[in-house]
Amino acid sequence: MITDPSRHCTVELQALPSRIGQVRRIVSAQLRSWHLEPLIDQAALGVTELLTNVHRHAQPDKSCTVEIELLLERLMVSVHDHDPRLPTVRPPSMSSTSGRGLALIAAVSESWGVRPSGGAGKVVWFTLPAPPFLAVPPSGPVYGATTDGPFALGPVMDLGSRAPSTERSVAVG
Known part of the structure; x- marks a missing residue:
């Protein structure tokens, strides 16, 4: 199921290889919107690594x-699973074909972490910086000017108010 208020999207799934590709496409589509x-x-990349960890461990x-x-x-991107064991970053050997996922997330994200989830598993998360003029849902263009003339910055929403939104559901599975 996917829920989609204006700045929030949740996808529930079984972390199986065929589903991981679907979630990548859902995340990509949501970020485009x-x-x-x-x-x-x-x-x-980050969500793929986190879902692969759920699938494997x-x-x-x-x-x-x-x-x-x-x-x-x-x-903020997070994955909640039902396994209470917390992941650890360990240095992989040069010949190892796995064990680099969390290090990769650390390298591409602004911050990341893991926290227990009330005895019912854990949440592994990471953040990415979003430029202020991009980090808003659409509501209409805002215009500005440069030395070359006027330009459109694109859709901008007042971040102080949360516009009412609809919820949609899509089955993944």
Whole structure:
């Protein structure tokens, strides 16, 4: 199920390889709708790494929730699973074919972390900086001027108010 208030999107799924690609596409589409195209590659890479960790390591099941939220000038991406074991970053050997996911997330994100989720698993999250003029949902163009003449900055919303939004649901599975 996907819920989509104006600056929040949640996807519930089983972290199976076929579903991970679907979630990448959902995250990419949501970021395009928020006019955050510059963040798509980093967000898709990070969510892929987190979902791969759930697929490979989470017990007793692979069900999880991916959440993306636009918070002023930050995009927060988090994955909640039902396994209470916290991940650890360990240096992989040169011949290792896995074990670099969290290090990769640390390299491409502004910040990241993990926290227990009330005895019912954990949440692993990362943030990406969103330029202020991009980090808003559409509501209409704002115009400005340069030395070369007028230009449109694109859609901007007053961040002080939260416009009413609709909720949509899509089954992934």
